[in-house]
Amino acid sequence: MSTALAARTVEKETLSFEHVAMPQRRTGECLIRVDAVSLCGTDLHIFQDDYATDLPIVQGHEICGTVVDPDPDADLPAGTRVVVDPLTSCGACPACRTGHANVCPSLSVLGCYGDGGLTEFLSIPSPRLHRVPEGMTSDVAALAEPTSIAMEAVTRAEPRPGDVALVLGCGPIGLLASVALTDLGVTVVAADIDAARAASAQSFGADAAFAVGPRFPDAAQEQTLAELTCGAGPRIIIEATGAPASLQNAIRLIAPAGRIVQVGISSAQASITVKDLTDKEIELFGSRNSRGLIPDALALLGRHPQEAETLITHRFGIEELETAFRTMADRSVPTGKIVIRVSPEGGAAQ
Template sequence: MKSIIYEGPNLISIQEKDIPEVKEGWVLIKTSHVGICGTDLNIYAGAHPRAKAPLIMGHEFSGTIVKGHPTFSEGTPVTVNPLLTCGKCKPCLTGQSHVCETLHLVGIDCNGGMAEYVIAPIERIAPLPADTSLKLGALMEPVAVAVHAARQGEYIPGDHVVVYGAGTIGLCVAMTLKSYGATNIMVVEPNELRLKKAKELGFHCINPMIQDVHETVREMTNGTGSDFVFDCAGHPSVIQQATKVVKVRGRVVVLAAYKKPAEVNLLEGMFKELSMSFTRVYTNRDFEIAGELLNSAPEFERLITHVLPVEEAQKGFDLLTTPTDAIKVMYKF
């Protein structure tokens, strides 16, 4: 099977590999679409602590059942919840398996979807709604991240929202909140090409390189500040700014994975009685809701800016590691 292989820092190749054997409890899937995630970019850069070369990356993918599933017939369109949990630690035993103490993922800790065929555990197979395309189905995982953040952050319809970052996750969060009734969503992003996409999607855009974010947010909220701030950027300047732009007794929700410890103004947090929460991946219910959301809001497909053939594997990573208008880049097998 044709596969995209991570061979080492900043090095990928296209190789022919054997179709994986279907072990007990796992299902063989013929891949259709697979997206490049921020985690894949970390792997590509050689910065991921667990991913080891050679590796077939990809944990955002869709495809069709080939064999191994007890109830879904061959050809059933599916996506995969890529979380691999131990089932034995305290979080797993108390219904919080998404924060399993030894959480692993398909495409990071074992081969993933950047190949013509991939295997995944039976219990992680999610059938696509009848009206959802395989292309859109490959977006379900990042939408589940956004759904989890909105639910975990306890967003209330009608509240003002600031979203830092107009990449896939930031725009998925903004669109998810919009579907939940948010009417005043401000997206902060220094990349003008990404801001253009955010504006096309109907969001108020702020470029921190040329605008004062704090003052702009105050103007947009009648001087009170934003009810919520969602950090989807992971830049040290963001978490410092977040405590300023959020209102008194507001909430900061951190989705981004910070590579190094960041400075937070704790005194400002105390004076304003702020709440700060952190989210990681998603629960099974979040994943289900993401499927329902994609089925009812097909405009999420507008986040998919590039669909490339496997032969252009390198181009996909180049698009996301240089200043371009790329948001979600996918490969089609």
């Protein structure tokens, strides 16, 4: 095979299916066949040309594939299914030197700032490939990258067994954070402005689910929080919406000396009072990407296969990519994670 199919976003909401030169494996890399790519909100923003990246680009950063031409110096023989860590960093700046390559000023992400996984083959440095556990489908394995982002936020919160956490936002990151928190013995309350999405959180380990209304929390929700926290409020809040009002709610509801982790992304401005932070000595953390957590994410997905499968609501072939994006954009369609089967064998477990 001398060429490979690639789906390229060439301008706003416009795809071009192209036959590109077959990538050649370089020293220290493995050539992989891309099996499955899951989509996230960033992918939709790129497709809509509403993201800080330049078009044209081959999208796709949540990637599972199969090694077809192995690196002789890596323990990843042909036929090994792998998840790609899409992040690259300079390795030399202060952030990288202190273990924070996830916020390197020279950060790049496959499919976001350079061509990514919506193509048949990729050549990837072997250290950025992580073996898929036996029995896990490629569709589920593709969720490892967003799971690692949720786990980064949870890690930033430093949870302890017995803590109570409030997760604001029941999209994929919020739901995956709920799974990660409950896996650590944390009691989780999840909330969303969409009542159906909020209710779904109980399938992901949440002990209680709140529909956010004009007055949040309402009297019944206040009572539930008070009972769970002995009136103190949650020690941890994961803010996974990016909405300024949600961050303001987090600051209002957090327990004294509690920790808020902002993982939801937005360019909107939030209005907070400095005294709000000092009176309760609130710890407010940002969270971006993850710091080498894809292996941990695969292990978490392996411990919670039912939740992982439940999160996937749609599957499309690569030739149906535009339909997949239209489905994501249609707010009337309940959508969790959408998986694109790039290879016909893409969803199989081995």
